[in-house]
Amino acid sequence: MTSSISLATEIAGNKLASCLYNASGPLCSTTDELNAIGESAAGAILSKSATLEKREGNPSPRYVETSWGSINSMGLPNEGYEFYAAYSKHSANYNKPYFMSVSGLSHADNLLIIQYLADFTNIAGIELNLSCPNVPGKPQTGYDFEETHRLLDMVFAQSKLKIGVKLPPYFDIPHFEMMAGVLNKFPIAFVTCINSVGNGLVIDTHSETTVIKPKNGFGGIGGDFVKPTALANVRKFYTLLDKNVAIIGCGGVKNGMDAFEHILCGASAVQVGTCFMREGPSCFARIEQELKDIMQQKGYSTIADFKGKLRTCS
Ligand code: ERO
Numbered sequence: 001m002t003s004s005i006s007l008a009t010e011i012a013g014n015k016l017a018s019c020l021y022n023a024s025g026p027l028c029s030t031t032d033e034l035n036a037i038g039e040s041a042a043g044a045i046l047s048k049s050a051t052l053e054k055r056e057g058n059p060s061p062r063y064v065e066t067s068w069g070s071i072n073s074m075g076l077p078n079e080g081y082e083f084y085a086a087y088s089k090h091s092a093n094y095n096k097p098y099f100m101s102v103s104g105l106s107h108a109d110n111l112l113i114i115q116y117l118a119d120f121t122n123i124a125g126i127e128l129n130l131s132c133p134n135v136p137g138k139p140q141t142g143y144d145f146e147e148t149h150r151l152l153d154m155v156f157a158q159s160k161l162k163i164g165v166k167l168p169p170y171f172d173i174p175h176f177e178m179m180a181g182v183l184n185k186f187p188i189a190f191v192t193c194i195n196s197v198g199n200g201l202v203i204d205t206h207s208e209t210t211v212i213k214p215k216n217g218f219g220g221i222g223g224d225f226v227k228p229t230a231l232a233n234v235r236k237f238y239t240l241l242d243k244n245v246a247i248i249g250c251g252g253v254k255n256g257m258d259a260f261e262h263i264l265c266g267a268s269a270v271q272v273g274t275c276f277m278r279e280g281p282s283c284f285a286r287i288e289q290e291l292k293d294i295m296q297q298k299g300y301s302t303i304a305d306f307k308g309k310l311r312t313c314s
Contacts, residue, residue: 002292006302009043009268011246012125012162012189014097016269018043019303020259020284020291023250023273024101024127024166025049027280029078034087038094040281041288043269045091047084049103049129052113054080058134058214063277064202066211069223069252070274071202073134073214076103081113088122097124101166103132107151111158118160125189126161131168133198133220140198142168145178152186164190164248169197169229170236180240190246192271193233196220223274227252231265238266238308254283256290266308 009019021044027033029048037045057077064071078084084100091098100123104110110128117123130142130151141147142165155163165188170176183191200221202211210217230251238247246269249262254275262270276283300306 002289002296004301005292005295007043007288007291009303011044011097011248011269012164014044014124016043016097017095018284018288019263019267019269020288021269021271022046022276023271024129025072025074026273026277031087031090034091036281038091038096041285042096042281044097044099044124045094046099046127046271047087047101048078049076049101049132050078050081050084050113051076051103051105052081052109054078054083061212062214062219064211065274065278066202066223069221069225070277071200071212071219071221072196073212073219075134075136075214076132081116085117085120085123088120092122098122099125099127101127101129103129105135105138107154110151111154114155114159114161114163118158120161123161126159126163127166127190127192128155128163129166129195131166131195131198133168133196134214136215140168142179145182148179149182149185152182156186162189164188164192164246166192166195166250167233167237169194169226169233169251171229173236176233176236176240180237183245184240184242188241188245190248190268191237191241192248192250193237194226194230194251196222196273197226197229222251224252224254227258227261231261234262234267235265235310253287256287256292256294259287259291260294260306263303263307264310266310268303268307
């Protein structure tokens with residue numbers, strides 16, 4: 001019986017009945033899509049990253065699934081921050097926290113949005129996206145440590161809401177340490193690792209073309225292929241960040257074992273992106289049941305029983 005097994009967790013002071021929910025990006029832009037997450041077994045609702053103005057995003061084709069994952073260059077299509085702020089009132093119909101992703105095109109935009117959100121009591125927290133790889137001419141803030149420091153200085157001087165950050169993947173140990181050094185200076189509530197692996201290139205050899213159109217085919221890579229990188233980022237930030245910062249794992253989660261691995265590395269919650277895009281909101285109940293089955297086999301009844309307890313082989 002897995003009914004005595006709990007997937008409950010806490011992020012930014014909010015209780016989630018399940019540690020599984022959606023990554024910002026796929027199927028979380030419209031009211032219907034956000035409602036579908038609300039009605040699903042997901043433990044929280046997370047919006048598409050919001051900008052100051054509504055955006056159409058990049059030209060299509062801009063999302064393609066492959067045998068090992070996905071490539072996207074959506075270009076931040078979204079309804080604008082006021083829409084996602086207003087949705088917070090509606091989200092109260094569902095008994096789960098609503099997080100809003102914010103990805104202003106400048107520091108000034110981010111500050112304006114964050115100031116505006118201060119009065120929205122149904123927003124459980126802001127996931128500040130420092131890692132969008134797909135807006136032509138806009139570098140990923142998370143790869144510039146000084147710029148990240150400057151932005152967080154301004155944000156934490158303003159915000160009344162709990163703030164977390166969504167990071168790009170890092171690949172070099174000194175880079176993990178530099179980013180952790182910046183983040184540990186601020187009262188960050190959570191860190192989501194990782195956004196897509198930026199600027200990959202997928203080719204259709206039959207037509208001898210790229211599979212997506214924007215940026216001459218360059219786009220963010222997600223799915224199975226990125227899981228080892230995602231796990232490494234979860235693990236490193238779990239060991240480097242202050243213990244009160246929750247790590248949210250994102251990358252390559254399509255079944256219960258993938259979620260188990262993220263939690264073993266130190267994740268307090270796990271987001272689903274490419275698999276959610278493919279399967280829709282029913283993926284949450286399926287992955288949760290698979291995770292509970294694994295926990296039962298291993299004799300665990302809560303995620304605290306194994307969170308962060310990865311050991312190095314001898
Ligand atoms: O193109 C996008 O809208 C997008 N794609 C990603 O893989 N990650 C993002 O963070 C993002 C936009 C914020």
